[in-house]
Amino acid sequence: MRKRFDIRVQPGFATIAMFCFFLLYVPIFTLVVYAFNSGISIARWEGFSFRWFVAAWNNNLVIEAAIRSVQIAAIAAVIATAVATLAAIATTRTAGYRGLTFKYSFINMPLMVPEIVTAVALLILFSRIKVWTGYSGLGYLILAHTAFCIPFAYLPIRARLENMDLALERAAADLYATPFKVFRYITLPLLWPGILAGMMLSFVISLDDIVITEFVKSAGQETLPTYMLGQLRRAITPEMNAISTVFLLLSLAIVTIFFFLSRSNEKSD
């Protein structure tokens, strides 16, 4: 008997899709597998071992870079989310006012400028400030990361706010809640999933950044990605695979939480 004619099927599309998923995952899987290689090669399998994870753990440069990465990402994510929340409140649930479109496009502008251009721009600016002030701490990196994280924090928060109507806040205000109390007890709890999503997104974006960090960092301020970039030009051992694997798992965990958060975001429409 002939198969029922399915109007949704296009010949070959499923095959290409499978090929696409294959293409996306094989390199990552290979990378993870060789992290457990007991030999020194990243191409010839010699047996299972955790030795490269231990090696990475005992490598001070790696641990320092990782801690620095997390520090920068955490601070940048918190600041970016805080200011993005305020900005989102200021740009949603309004009949519109002069400058609203400007604000919206300005906040999203870091997404549109090529990263390499922002990187050289900050290099020029910060190198002058470093000379003037003599300060060359982590502040520059944190500032730069905060700025490019803002749009990423802003988008989910704004999306969440747009689906919240003002009725509850108005009711609270009618019952003599101060504006701060309205924000603290009504807006903030309702907005929380959006804020959390924005914060996690910013954290991952900051953690992953290479180009801007590479240009802005002072000597001895390697983050994990810039450290890895430096290593990639040398002879590579599975230690790199081990570091990548841990990094990958961390991103994966955050993205998974983000995925479920944004799902609950959609459901509460």
Next chain:
Amino acid sequence: MTERTRQAASAAQKKEITNRWLLSAPALVLIAVASVGPLLIVLLYSVLAPGSYGDVKWELSGQGWFNVFLSRDIFDDTISLADAHVTILWRSAKLAVITTVLCLIVGFPTAYFIASRAPHNRSIWLFLITIPFWTNMLIRGFAIQEMIRNEGLANTILMKLGIISAPIQMLYTDFAILLGMVYVHLPLMVLPLYASLEKLDFRLVEAGYDLYATRLKVLWRIIIPLVKPGIIAGSILVFIPALSSYVIPRILGGGKNLMVGNLIELQFGQGRNWPLGAALSITLVIIVLFAMLYYVKNAGKTGGGHA
């Protein structure tokens, strides 16, 4: 309404708008200081003269812009096309276009496949597309590097199958850059395509079949025109970052296989020609802006395409 209540209302409105500006001020200031504002400095630097050891001399000069496209012979002062820069700009554009086309060829069927799954399964497939996207670009580049190095998996398999007898040099070539860029940017193509395809009205497809269209004809004459906004959106979203790639060409291309992002870095590093680097940066920003404008005009309204 009396005059007084009207005044009170407009005062309250003014106060609300002031509050809204105050609330958004921190975000705007941070972006102005550490992201968008510094671009003005780049613009300024592009019209200054290069200093002898990097940085700039504070005098106006068109040299930076002049050097983007032209070069003056150091011996006889003849002016000619700056081959190296024009070649790299052209190469970058070419690689970015090819990347976009390849992403479209692989991404369209993938997005279509996801959109034609049962609704509750779609988000899982989408999730599978987004995971690599959130994986650090460096790690993805490194993964590709491992795949295609001479003793890597790709060469090993090809040799085991007897297709080749000696490893092919794939790493540090244009092929490597292309492969890496497609790999990295593919999700940016699939996601907007999916957004368009998800809204595709299959009754129109059915009508096509009822009128004896073949599958290819339905695809070409019905589905593709309907999801054109998604195709444009995906293409621009891939083209822009592909054109300004820096990391992928740096780790997958050899020292000579540069793209414009690496050329810019070179001017601020070894090249010590900051005005030229600044002028190249502004050129890149202008190209990207035009692409964005085109995007806003043609794909901003991502609908299923029903007029």
